[in-house]
Amino acid sequence: MRKRTAKKLVKCVDDILSSMEMLTKFKGNSYMVSKVKKVCSDNTAVLETKKDAGQRYSELLDEFKKKIESSDIEGAKKTADDFKNLISDSVVYKVVFMPYKASMWDSLESVWMVADKDKCCEAVVVPITYYELDSNRNPAKRVNEREEFPEYVPVVNDEEYDLENDRPDIIYIHNPYDNTNLVTRVDSRYYSWNLKKYCEKLVYVPYYKWVDGVSSTSFKSAMYYADYTVQSSDDAVKRCIEASPEYATILGLETIVVRRSMEKKLINLGSPEVDKVISxxxxxxxxxxxxxxxxxxxxxxxxxxxxxxxxxxxxxxxxxxxxxxxxxxxxxxxxxxxxxxxxxxxxxxxxxxxxxxxxxxxxxxxxxxxxxxxxxxxxxxxxxxxxxxxxxxxxxxxxxxxxxxxxxxxxxxxxxxxxxxxxxxxxxxxxxxxxxxxxxxxxxxxxxxxxxxxxxxxxxGKHLNLENSGFKINNYILEKMCQEDEK
Missing domain, CATH: 3.40.50 (Rossmann fold)
Incomplete structure (x- = not known):
């Protein structure tokens, strides 16, 4: 089940327990008793709607209801713990990949492959619309490359995908430029700061392979607005953090604020593009x-x-x-x-x-x-x-x-x-x-x-065997999600 559904169910369990404890304090107050029973009834009804979540879910729900009906608070608490753990363990994170150019899909593909097989994820690929710009940097041609992706990658039409209501848990992007690219530009609804409104974790994975000591640290807005920027070397992390004063000037913020942000966002987890080459x-x-x-x-x-x-x-x-x-x-x-x-x-x-x-x-x-x-x-x-x-x-x-x-x-x-x-x-x-x-x-x-x-x-040539970066990236982001859920 989706994370937000799980959170809703866990809240129902907690509300029922709180109501039961309140009931012991107001046994003689018929008005309060009726209010508490209604809270229990309403929340139980919500829990009932997810009985298709599996046999174990149904068993624990039935056991929980019996404890409630018999006013066994201690027994209800024990069952509630098992029930909430089951709900938490059944969480499936909605992970949406939003590439824009098919030729750059290799920067995300190995992450998608791992997420697609991960029982904790529901992975969806939504190629996003972009514009080719003319010499005056105005949109000249509207493009979507969904038909050019590999046949083994099921894609969703971005015009039919309801981002605002679906609200995925994680979004991966590989275009970091937002409104600053001089040759092509993604549709404004896909700028990083807009995407961030509709997901818990926005992850930027560059579509180019960093070259140590050579690649430019020039500012790309998604590096700041995304929750994480995946880099492929310690040199990339170090040099981009050192470029914080330049980024701060562009953003109009204090250097220390930007630097602290970069230190949290930039992570060396390897390159999905390398995964592709080796395969x-x-x-x-x-x-x-x-x-x-x-x-x-x-x-x-x-x-x-x-x-x-x-x-x-x-x-x-x-x-x-x-x-x-x-x-x-x-x-x-x-x-x-x-x-x-x-x-x-x-x-x-x-x-x-x-x-x-x-x-x-x-x-x-x-x-x-x-x-x-x-x-x-x-x-x-x-x-x-x-x-x-x-x-x-x-x-x-x-x-x-x-x-x-x-x-x-x-x-x-x-x-x-x-x-x-x-x-x-x-x-x-x-x-x-x-x-x-x-x-x-x-x-x-x-x-x-x-x-x-x-x-x-x-x-x-001599071929190399390296650890899969897609596996590392998927696991890292899911671990971050789980850690925050436990807080």
Whole structure:
């Protein structure tokens, strides 16, 4: 039964006990006796409405009623304790997941999987509506991606979900920006401070993987309004807490107030995105049909992730052109799975309109070529699983996540073009024994491709076994709920 129902039933039991004790004090007062009996009768009637809660519930209720009728206060108290414990143990928490982009569902999926199997939870997935913004940051297109979620995830139409009346116990979100995002924006009813009105615990799980020492601590409003922000490292927790003065300025609050809040909200419980990467297999990410016959073992299949950060840093597509030219000229040994950021076109239109035409030209030339495939899948995991190595900017969460495949990563230097690497094959092999991550300009794309092309062991990578973060997150939040219920 729902938590609020359980609380109501426990209150009924307590009210009956209080009435019985009051009855002993007013035995000679017919008016008070009648009032007390009515209280007992009304509360018992409420308890009766939940007789379908199970045989044990019915047995304890019948026993409790007998003690009441016989005015056995001590016996009623003992039965009441057993009854209330049974009610509390049968509580089921309503847990609602409110993702907005299907491509970012991996940030919540392992938590949902655990909650969906947990007998203490009723888990529901409600993909929420958002808007694509134009160059003036006004809503240009209304979007809901519920149809793009995996088939094994049952989803609810947000227009049909009555949040205000359902009042879930826990809500999980992965969009932290509320009204501040410059490219897309969720519907205002889903801003974190609005969601918080209708649940006991609002939990924000970032849709990007934190990169220690690199990721930005920039303020995101859900970090403050949510009850908990799940982080994936101690570095993330520490640096975000240290950024409290900046957050306080934005919020117009005292630094000490914000810092204390951040210290309570920020918790390192790992990353559901890592859970997803480790679980990848041919069964859950079958090769896309349009990749078959192209992504083949005789070549080095490189996932090339083009991020918003690197385009903002370079302000040109020179490096992208150079990289794609390499694959075109070396198609016998290398093949590219090109994955531009899903919001690249919208972001350029909104923030770098002078680059839109060039991007369109590059895209048209690429899709008409035969040296690579465009990865426009909502999920990045097809590219992660079927590629042999990764090439991308170090600030990207995909770069960080790819490390957990155990395959080789070459970190891109966006402004660096036409450089010549002076590394030797021996040095590269030695370095790869220590780490699967190397960077430009120490090593070039050609260096890495040449060393991987005949090495199946490097292509397969070393896989890791880590504790499931979804399990840790679900258990942590439920424990917090139970602790507060016991107060």
């Amino acid at each position: 990848l297999s041919k069964d859950n990410v079958p090769m896309p049909d349009d990749w078959k016959g192209k992504v083949i073992k005789s070549r080095v299949n490189v996932v090339y992730n083009t991020t918003l950060d690197e385009i903002f840093e370079s302000r040109t597509f020179d490096k992208v052109r150079e990289t794609l030219a390499f694959f075109k000229e070396n198609s016998e040994k290398a093949f590219v799975i090109w994955r531009p950021h899903p919001l690249m076109k919208q972001t350029l239109t909104s923030m770098l309109p002078n680059l839109v035409n060039e991007y369109n030209e590059i895209m048209n030339e690429f899709v008409n070529g035969d040296y690579g495939v465009l990865d426009a899948n909502p999920s990045m995991h097809y590219a992660m699983f079927w590629s042999d190595m990764y090439y991308g900017y170090k600030t990207s969460s995909m770069t960080e996540l790819y490390k957990y495949t155990g395959k080789i990563i070459l970190e891109d230097a966006p402004k660096l073009t036409k450089f010549v690497s002076k590394c030797s094959t021996e040095n590269l092999l030695n370095e790869l024994k220590e780490s699967n991550v190397v960077s430009e300009p120490d090593y070039s794309l050609e260096n890495i491709v040449d060393i991987i092309v005949g090495n199946d062991e490097l292509k397969d």
